[in-house]
Amino acid sequence: MTHQTAADKPRKLRADAQRNYDALVAVAREAFGERGAEASLDDIAKRAGVGPGTLYRHFPTRDHLYRAVLEDWQEDVRADGERLLRLAEEDPERALLEWAHNHYEHKSFFRGLHARLVAEPDEDDRSVLFSCKTVLGEAAEGILDRAKAAGLVRPEITFRMVSQLLSGIGMVHEQVPGGVDIEAQLDIVLAGIRPRT
Structure with missing residues (x-):
């Protein structure tokens, strides 16, 4: 180091x-x-x-500006994650719903970010995108853990699974003329991670 x-x-x-x-x-x-x-x-x-x-x-260079913008964005993501973690202590259901929607919005803040976050290799811990992934995951793990403890999410569901599903919606939305029904697709993802009845 x-x-x-x-x-x-x-x-x-x-x-x-x-x-x-x-x-x-x-x-x-x-x-x-x-x-x-x-x-x-x-x-x-x-x-x-x-x-x-x-x-x-x-x-x-463009890369310097790109990094500065993503570092600025990370502060917003971190603050939102800390707020949702506090909320999850009292209301894990609401925290889970807000987190899924906010996570999608955070990763949609510029066109192409979903694809960049999915493609960047995790091993490159010097990358600003790796740092972005870390910030996105910090609160998500705690929120999902609290949701699992409350019986709201199946135990085998991981943050990575949900994040990739949300990125899939984002990438399709960017490519399909007129976009897609994001709210409906987010609802499908949230229904899919619930415990089987």
């Missing part, structure tokens, strides 16, 4: 530079949501109210 030195740590940005950085990440999140991770960087800079030079000073 490598330790970060003082030289490796990012320098604190000036207030105006921090505003530009935050604006670029926020606009990139919107642009990726609309057009996928290949959204125009020039358009992102324009919408953020900065020049291309400012964007490239903060993010020398």
Whole structure:
């Protein structure tokens, strides 16, 4: 394990530079949501109210911006997971339903993310996508465990199974003209993981 030195740590940005950085990440999140991770960087800079030079000073390559956006997204996923874990202590049924819908939405935040998360090899723990998978799974395991203890989910069901099913819905939705009935398909997945009667 490598330790970060003082030289490796990012320098604190000036207030105006921090505003530009935050604006670029926020606009990139919107642009990726609309057009996928290949959204125009020039358009992102324009919408953020900065020049291309400012964007490239903060993010020398598309991959740098992509990573910053996913790291920002992970904070939202982590906060939602912590909230749902607290809810699962009191109401595992509601927590399970909210988790399934939110998990789908989190993984749909930009076009193509479902496929990227499914395809990325788990062994690559240096990958930002591996980190995303880890954050997605942290709360999910606890929520499913509480649902199983309450008799709401079959014991053999794993987070990975449910996550892959939800990604399958997302990938089909992206490919089918007009999309699919997401709510109906989520209901089918949730019915399928219930204990057999």
